[in-house]
Every structure is written in C-alpha cells, then in structure tokens.
Amino acid sequence: MPSHAEGKGSLAIVGLGPGKRDYMTARALKAIAGADYVLGHAMYLEPLAPLLAGKQVISSSMGKEVDRAQQAIDLARAHAVAIVSGGDAGVYGMASIVLEVLEHDGAEIDVEIIPGVTAANAAASRAGSPLSGDFAVISLSDLLTPLEVIEKRLDAVFSVGIPVVLYNPKSRGRPHNFSLAVEHARRHLDSGTPIAIVRNALREDEKTIIITLAEIEEHEPAIDMHTTVIIGGSESRIWRMGDDVKGIITPRGYHRKYVY
Template sequence: MGTLWIVSSGPGSLQQLTPAAIKAIATADVIIGNAFYLEMLEPLIRNKQVIRSSMGKEVDRAKEAARLAADHNVAMITGGDAGVYGMASIVLEVVEHEFPNTDVEVIPGVTAATAAASRLGSPLSGDYVTLSLSDLLTPWEMIEKRLNLAFQMGVPVALYNPKSRGRPLNLGKAINIAMQYRSPETPVGVVKNVFRDGEEAFCVTLASLGENDELVDMHSILIIGGEETRFWEDNGDVKGIITPRGYHRKYVY
C-alpha cells in the first residue's frame, strides 16, 4: 500500500516550496496535477511517472490519484496551499467515499494571500478575510453576501480569482460593495504572477481601481485594506501597504 501526499506547491517559485513538499515529491513514484503547476516543478519531477491534467478535471484527477495510491507513492500537486482553494477537499472527499483505507497526508504551503502580502509590505498583519470571486463552484449570490459581511468587519480582504475572460464583471461588483463600507482612499494592493516570471505589484486606491481595473487579471491577487490600513511611504513615495497590528495602542515607538 502506498501513500497519497497532497502537496502544496506554493505560489510557483521552487524557493517557496517547503522541505516537506520537496521530500514528498522526491519520494513519490507518481506525480499528478494540473499541467500549469507541474511545469513550474519540472526540475524536481524528471525521471518520474508524471500524469498531467487540465483545469476542470479535478474530480477525475483526485480519483486517479487515490486509485494509484493503492500500490504507489503518489504526489498530488496543487498550487498555493492545498487547503485554501486547492485540491485537499476534493481528494479527501473522494478518499472518504471510494478509497477509505488510503494513507493520505496534506502538505501545507504558501498561499497566494500571504505571498502577495510579502511583496506589498504588511497589508494583512492581523485579522483578515480571504474570498474568491470565482462563481464556478459558489453561486454569486453567496459570494455577494460574504463580501458584504467581510467589508463590514473593517479588516483587510484578500480576493482570489478576481477576474477572468468568463467573468470580467465580478471584480467591479466586489469593488462597488467595498465602497459601501470603505473610504475611496483605502489602499489596495494588486500583485500579478507573484513569485513567478512577469511578477508585478501595484498600490492604488479603492476609488482609482473602481474607475479602471484593467491592471487586474486571473493571475492577480488583490488585497483591499481595512479601516486602519495605510500606504507605506518613504519621502512621499509609496513603497507598499501597512495594516498596523495595534502596537501603537500599547507602546510608544
């Protein structure tokens, strides 16, 4: 009997892989995953049996991985963190329903929100909310309800899957909801292709993003600041975004 590792590949750079993820990949007989994520791991998966899949084949991929784990060590590769919009839930559900004796281990990784935050400064810092604007698996009515509740909390909100060709208007709807609870001058960070080729980071205001969101695409992660979030400046130049954690309320510095 083999082991099925659900391996988080992080934001895309090999330097962001955890030692546990590297060990699982090295130990696995079979590597399976979306072709986009496997391409980033090419130096680590040479001379392995590699099964490449495409978007929309997540259930088939999960079943194949669980079936192979009966007599192979299998590494199911998923981007970011497996448990945050990744493959962990569907793999565990398939195992629970069809392959109950499978030995499964989830290997955590760096998720897009924290990866993007590191490129912006410290826009999250304390409490924050992550929401996906993809309505492929979640009805838009539910997403809209969650957006309203999240922005009422006054904490930063990280938006995954903000815009694609199939849903170009969802980001605008989300910004309109944010504007009901946030100042137009609220800092917003946009990071594209974080830790990958073509990486770009932008710091804009909520109002300016509402006027023009062309800089955002499916490879972007957005962080909309909370009530205390401010721009990080150096001699008048914006270097990034800071959300104070609250030390200023307890200490003098």
C-alpha cells in the first residue's frame, strides 16, 4: 500500500488577483485546473465555480486559516491540492500560515507559491498612478498585530512622505482604527494630500472616490472591509483632465530632469 508520506502529492498556494478571472495569471488557472482538491474561503471560490467541476471543493469561513492550512497539507501528501487567496497569496494571504504549519508538520510535499495581482496594485490601477515610486502597505486589522505596533508603523511611513496603502481599513469589529490612521497622516501630510478610496477594485460594483485628506471624514462611510484606501505621499497630487478629477499622480521625478 503506498504511504501518504511518499510525496506524490503537491500543494499550490495560489494568488487569484483582485476578483475576475481576467486578472488571474495563466499559471494560477493552470494550478486550479490541475488540482484534485481546491480549498479556500467561499468568497474567493465562488467566482471560480466554472473551473471547479469534478473537483473536491472545501470552502471555509474566515478565521479558520490554521485548520485550512493543515487540511491542505494533509491532502497534499497524496493529491494535487490548490489552496487559494484573493490578491497575492503572500500578502495578508494563506502563504505564510501554510508554510508555518508545513514546517511544523514536516510533510515532504512539493510546494509552489503562485503570485497574483495584490490589492495595492489593483486599487492603484483604478486611481491613476498613486504608487509610481516608493510606497508602504499597512493593514489596519489589529486581530494579529497589536494596535500600538500598527500606529508606530503608520507614523514612520507617513513621516517620510511615501504613499501608503491601507489594507483592511475598517470593519464592524474595529471601526476606529481608520480615524487613528488619519490622525497619524495629518501629523505629517498637507491637508491637500490626495486619497483614493477604492471599493471592489476590478470587480462588480467597483467604485473609486478621489478626495483630499481635508475631506476624509465626510467620505468615511464609504470605507468598509471591501475597500482599499491609498493615502498619497508628499509629492502626490490630483490628476485632472480639464475640470474632471480622474485620479492621483505621484510623479516619478522626470520633471526634475526633463521639460514636457
């Protein structure tokens, strides 16, 4: 009888990108097509439904990441397994917890991490070019990171004027962290600093709002857990075409070298 420890299985940790299949990579599609088992949060599996016929699908709810990682590893001893994350699996996704559990478990299985378009880049593409140069990505969720650590990070990145992408800007469980982040931003940035609130980037019901730091309070109700917020840096500005506000531009600095 073949042992499960023989390593005939495989485990793909797959970043699905922002939502629609159009924004998945061919490699991600191929990993799912080749999988016997596909595991993930129901929200991410639903748009994949047409790809999942004939496969074992194990969908779980948020907050069960450790169990899901262990289950994926157990199955991957003998089967082709894909475990999926929205965006890039390596950014607030399943990659780290799967690798942590795998290291502890010691299973000898082939692991491939397949990168995807993370929410920072998806949201930015709907808001002009706010992240043209250096930037930081900070999550406002204090579920796994203490709030005082998050605040120190916010203060540091705002202090040097780089654009900051806020993941998990708000949820019912922590409605106040966003206001804290805004306080830190105001300590360092001009009130005219542009902000993009991007909801459901590259999905159905997408909505992008471009405002300034001075106007953020009145737009706070638009921010929820499906939203990515980009706070521009000290060089970012509103991008206009005629009178229309189109997005944010963070110039790369070509204007310091060329006339155009």
